[in-house]
Amino acid sequence: MTAQTITITQPDDWHVHLRDGDMLNQVAEYTARQFGRAIIMPNLAPPVTTTALASAYRDRILAATSDYPDFQPLMTAYLTDSIAPEELVKGHEQGVFTAAKLYPANATTNSSFGVSDMKGIYPVLEAMQEIGMPLLVHGEVVDSEIDIFDREAVFIETIMAPLLKDMPELKVVFEHITTKDAADFVASQGDNIAATITAHHLQINRNDMLVGGIKPHLYCLPVAKRELHRLALRKAATSGSKKFFLGTDTAPHAIGAKESACGCAGIFSAPHAIEVYTQVFEEDGALDQLEKFASLNGPAFYDLPVNQKQISLVKESQQVPATIGEGDLTISPYQAGEILAWRLV
Numbered sequence: 001m002t003a004q005t006i007t008i009t010q011p012d013d014w015h016v017h018l019r020d021g022d023m024l025n026q027v028a029e030y031t032a033r034q035f036g037r038a039i040i041m042p043n044l045a046p047p048v049t050t051t052a053l054a055s056a057y058r059d060r061i062l063a064a065t066s067d068y069p070d071f072q073p074l075m076t077a078y079l080t081d082s083i084a085p086e087e088l089v090k091g092h093e094q095g096v097f098t099a100a101k102l103y104p105a106n107a108t109t110n111s112s113f114g115v116s117d118m119k120g121i122y123p124v125l126e127a128m129q130e131i132g133m134p135l136l137v138h139g140e141v142v143d144s145e146i147d148i149f150d151r152e153a154v155f156i157e158t159i160m161a162p163l164l165k166d167m168p169e170l171k172v173v174f175e176h177i178t179t180k181d182a183a184d185f186v187a188s189q190g191d192n193i194a195a196t197i198t199a200h201h202l203q204i205n206r207n208d209m210l211v212g213g214i215k216p217h218l219y220c221l222p223v224a225k226r227e228l229h230r231l232a233l234r235k236a237a238t239s240g241s242k243k244f245f246l247g248t249d250t251a252p253h254a255i256g257a258k259e260s261a262c263g264c265a266g267i268f269s270a271p272h273a274i275e276v277y278t279q280v281f282e283e284d285g286a287l288d289q290l291e292k293f294a295s296l297n298g299p300a301f302y303d304l305p306v307n308q309k310q311i312s313l314v315k316e317s318q319q320v321p322a323t324i325g326e327g328d329l330t331i332s333p334y335q336a337g338e339i340l341a342w343r344l345v
């Protein structure tokens with residue numbers, strides 16, 4: 001009997017951290033070998049705040065992925081309290097900035113230059129609304145009195161809903177949603193609001209991270225929530241709704257930075273991302289919805305053509321390596337050592 005195979009339009013990854021320098025060179029091909037395009041997050045140190053910085057970063061990514069000449073990195077601007085609307089509009093017009101990323105100040109890795117006052121960047125958001133440039137949102141409040149497991153839900157109430165009321169035409173991607181609250185909120189909004197969902201948030205809940213010993217490699221932000229939220233995310237992803245699409249939030253950190261008294265947030269899921277999503281959709285009897293989530297809904301939201309190529313996955317087990325990379329840059333990939341059901345051909 002030959003193994004089951006599925007063939008779909010080549011997917012895109014709508015949320016990727018590639019880092020820079022040696023780490024970029026080590027990780028970028030894992031994304032480029034699967035995906036046609038990737039939205040590149042701008043949280044470098046210093047952050048990608050200008051057209052010139054984004055354009056130079058794009059060249060470094062293209063150099064790091066030269067074995068995959070069709071791979072297209074789509075660049076984003078890092079919003080700060082002082083970024084000028086003209087810089088964003090210029091970058092968008094020149095085809096450098098596909099979108100802009102909103103990090104609430106100090107919400108996560110390299111976000112200290114993020115936005116501390118939403119009203120202060122309203123001129124920027126109004127300009128984006130005007131030209132149809134998507135706003136990509138890390139949707140967590142940062143107030144110290146708000147419990148970390150509630151930060152996404154409180155963000156919806158206190159920031160996202162008022163923002164959308166003030167800017168009803170703004171295109172917004174609620175990135176890496178982790179709660180039923182966010183899935184329901186996005187589903188209830190107009191076509192200008194969508195969300196990405198990571199592979200790991202479809203598979204793990206907070207028990208996976210905390211029960212039986214703390215698993216630093218499953219720690220990310222937004223942090224995994226309780227089981228009812230994971231189930232709501234799976235329902236949203238596999239529903240066929242055009243509002244939900246693939247964004248891995250793959251975020252490499254060297255092992256030493258994760259296995260630490262103060263470990264970094266981030267899960268490096270790039271190496272086997274499409275295989276993990278495929279497994280999730282198969283488990284939920286929704287393989288027929290995988291192509292929409294992985295390859296069609298994202299381009300439709302971003303007003304881009306779908307990829308011309310196709311990819312195939314075969315139902316053959318494979319083991320995820322224990323580590324990836326070398327020396328100081330060795331990374332523990334998502335599901336290190338585990339057996340996956342599918343393999344990208």
Ligand code: DOR
Nearest residue numbers: 108109220221251265266
């Ligand atoms: O877990 C995360 N890692 N969440 C983020 O928002 C940032 C990312 C990173 O850059 O490491």
Ligand code: ZN
Nearest residue numbers: 015017041249
């Ligand atoms: Zn991210």
